[in-house]
Structures are given as structure tokens and as C-alpha cells.
Amino acid sequence: MKKINILCVIDDDSVYHYTVQKTVEHFGFAGKVMKFFDGESAIQFFSDVVHRRSEQDLPDVILLDLNMPVMDGWDFLEEYILLRPHIGKPILVYIVSSSVHQRDLERAKTISEVSDYLIKPITDTHFRSIIDELN
């Protein structure tokens, strides 16, 4: 089975990080999992990588939460879109939120960088369809 080389999880919830880590380990969905607990530290990482020109460090898939302290998911996306032209590697961005608010779903649709909006909890079924999307 094909898998995600590097998975990037941006979420302030440590229990969620744990379930993602465990699910990925159990099914062997990803080679490596990178964890960020808010948007700011994540965007810092991305801009560092762009400056170092070390694209091999970039993830293939980002799972992005919306509600986070310091820099939330929307603000992260804004900054990420500015960085995107400097990145050659294809990266799939998924919003993963517990919000079922119509407003959030609509807003996500307007951002072309976002592949899909997944509602928590994230399960192995989600990962399988993400991997299908990668191929």
C-alpha cells in the first residue's frame, strides 16, 4: 500500500495528536508525523524550509485544525497561501475540525488550497481516501 511520506498535524489538542499518531502507526499510513500545536509554529517551520530550500523536509499532507490559540487555522492558511508560490512540492491540505458550522464549511470551499473538510474524529477510512487522493 502506498503511504504518506510525511504527515503534518496542526492542532492544539494533544489527545487528537495521540489518536492520529496511533492510527497512523497501527495501519502504517505514514512514514513520519510532524506535530504542531498552533498555526504560528507551523508557519514558522514552512517559511524556514522555504528559506533553506530544503523541500525534502516538507510534508505531503497537512491536517489543519481551525480553532487554535495564537494563530488559528484560517490565519495559517492566509500565510501559507503567500508561501505556496515558493514551494514546488505538491501538498494536500485538509481541514480537520469538530466544527459543523455551515459558515466554516462554506469558507473552506472558497479556498482552493484546501482539498477537503473532514469532521472529527478522523479515522482510518479518512486516511485511506487521503492516500487515494495522493496517487
Place this chain on the structure above:
Amino acid sequence: MASASLDSSYLELIINQSPDMICKYSLDKKIIFINETVHRAGGQVPQFYVGKSIYDFGYPPDFLKSFESGFDACARTKQVTSVQIHVPMGAFANTHFIITFVPILISQQGEDKLIGIFSVSRNATKEIEYNNLQKEKIEELQILSQRLIRKANKLQDFAHIVSHNLRSPISNLAGLFKLYDHATNDEERAEIIGFMKKTFYSLGQTIEDLNEVVKINQHVEVKIEKLYFVDILLHVQESISLSIVETDTLIECDFSACDAVQYNKAYMESIMLNLLTNAIKYRSPERRPHVRFFSYLKDNIVHLVCKDNGLGINLQKHGHKIFGLHKTFHGNQDARGVGLYITKNQIEAMGGTISVESIEGEGTTFTLQLTIPPINEEN
């Protein structure tokens, strides 16, 4: 015998029996004629009026001003003009009149020449008072509907908050249950159970927080008493003295401008505790934390201010959610994001408001308008 025109002898009858008061004026506002209705209603003989100027009766300036505006407009335009006048005194005290001014014109060398003005005054007190009452009622209804809209919005917000804050721990639990099913050894299972416990505990916390908000908004009779700000602050300081000492926080207060408020004690304690813990929690690592409380009276409303020199917050970015439940901004470990939401609800339940000003990197100022509830003498 049918006639298209009216016998002029009837005109006098109609004029004198009319319920409206009819006067004729010269151009300098002297009364030349009044119908019987005027002296019947005013209880004066015709001589009391005729020959006198409108300015000779001691009418108040407001009345004369309205009268003049109608009279002069009629004289200027040679058109029928109506004004509404309220008589505050005399025989017609508290009476509203609609006065219609009719120009008396004669044709002279092909031009209309004004020689006098008739006024027809109709007592419109009932309809005007009724209209005013209607207006008042409409205003009342508008206020009521605004209040209901606010209440409905608040309920909807609360429903979202409940839904969102319950969803995240529940989805975590669902994820953990799934992991449990896949777990291959006891060690893993124990770890998962540990996370379940943690999640379950936070779910319980969330429900407690939400219950607190429901309680505040139920408007159960809260006891109001006279509270001295300094007493409450001392009590609050005592309860968190450990974290004050550990962080070396300097707390200052000045309640000299307004030393007390009629308020609910538990609310005031909770409000001051939240403001203080908030200031300490979001202190700047670059300087000694400094929190200043002061109060003042403005427009008869007691204001309480809490000013700190902490991290500050970008209000343009976060302003709309600063008083939301479970919103934290600085990635602080012990931030549960409960305090300000509860504080806001307590203040609003008492009829007050809370506002915030902040400069990132300099500090935050919370200003509370504590609307004073009426003093209950029995308490």
C-alpha cells in the same frame, strides 16, 4: 325649489354652530371677528377678543411662534396653511389645535390682493394624544423586539458554544474507542484508557462551565448588597496569594473616586478574580507584572477598570472572540478559556457591560460598567 347656491343667511348659522373656532384677522394679527364657538368655549364676551391683537392675551412664546409661522406662511404664499398648536394654559389649557389659515383675497387689477386671514381652529386633542400614545407604544414595542433579538442571538451563540465544546471531547472519545479496538497489547490499552479519563474529565469540566453560564442567565433572584471594592480585592488576592508571590505581581488599587457598589458578592468576587488571574496568566516575561484596579462614577454608573502591563492581545484579529468560551490566544498551558466568558455573562446578567482595549506587547485594559441595581432597603 332647488337651488345650487346657499342662501347667505344660513352662512351665519353654520359659522356660529360650527364646532371649530373661526376668527378673522387683519394683516397685523388683530382680531376682527370671532364666531360664537370661541366665546362659548372660552367663556368670554366677544368684546374680550375683538379689536385685540393676538399678542395681547399673554400667550406663551412657543404658542405665538407656531401661530406666527402658520399665519405668516399663509400671508406670504396666499395659500391655505395648517399648523398644529398646543395651548399650555388659560381656558384651553392642554388642548391641541389644528389651525387652518385661509387667505382672504380680492381681485385688484388682475392680481390677488390679501386683505385679511381667517383661522379655523379645530380641537384635535383626542386624536393627537391618541397618536402620541401610539408612538409611545410603538417605541416600547421596538425596544422590546430589540431585546428579544438580542436574547435570541445570545441563545443561538450559546447553542453553538454548547455544540462546539461538547463535540470536540466527544469526537476525541470516539477516536480513542476506535484505537482501543485496534490495540494489540495491555500497555497500549492502559495508555488509551488514560487518555479517555483525561478527555472524560475535560468533558465534565466543560459541562460544569456551561452549567455555570446557564445559572447566571436564569435570572434567579441574586442577593444585592453594598460591597466595598477594597474588601473584595483583598479577599481575591488572598485566595490566589501563591501565584501572586510566585510571579512577583504588583497589585495597586485606587477606589477613592467610588469605593463601593450595590452588587452581588459572589459575582463581584468571581469578576475580580477572573480579571486578576487573567492579568497574571498573560503577563509579559519581559517585565514585572503590574495590575492596577480603579473605579469611578460616570453618568451615575459605577465603572471598574483593570489595567495590566502584560502581553496584550491583537484585538483586530481576536477581538470578536475574546469573550467567547474556550478561546485562548497565547497557547498558555493552563488557559481554559472560561473566565472572560463567565465574567461577561455575570456582568450582563446584572445589566452592565464589559469592554476591552489592548496594545500587543504593552498590556490590556478591561473597563466594566456595573449598572447599579436599585437598592433594596430590606437587605
